[in-house]
Amino acid sequence: MKLIYTNENRFLVYNIQNIIENARITTTLKNEYASSAAGDLVPHETWLELWVVDNADYDLAKAAIDSAFKQANESGWDCPQCSERNTASFDVCWQCQAERPD
Ligand SMILES: [Zn+2]
Known part of the structure; x- marks a missing residue:
């Protein structure tokens, strides 16, 4: 298993999981x-983590994210930060x- 996004x-x-x-x-x-247990934990520890189950899929998963973002180029937006x-x-x-900027 490999962490791909959090x-x-x-x-x-x-959203990334869907892609x-x-x-x-x-x-x-x-x-x-x-x-639900956030009160007792450091906030960072409660971040939702998305893991790719098979390490061999990691590069494919990255590529899927990249291509989804490329496809969105027409209607997407660039982060000002x-x-x-x-x-x-x-x-x-x-x-x-x-x-997102207006
Ligand atoms: Zn940004």
Whole structure:
């Protein structure tokens, strides 16, 4: 198993999971139910984590994310903070969580 993506914002993690699973790669989530216990934990430890089950799929999963972002080029947007390309469906940058510019 290999960690491919984690973020404080669960919505973004689910978005990335959709992209990867659409490429028929099996993923699993960690900390999916951790938020109920967040009071006792350091916030970072409760971030939802997306793992690729088979290490051999890791590069494919990365490629799937890349191509999904490339396909979104027409309607996507560039993060003003870190210059990462985001798909149109994201309201905050998937990488640094800066808000989408108007
Ligand atoms: Zn960014």
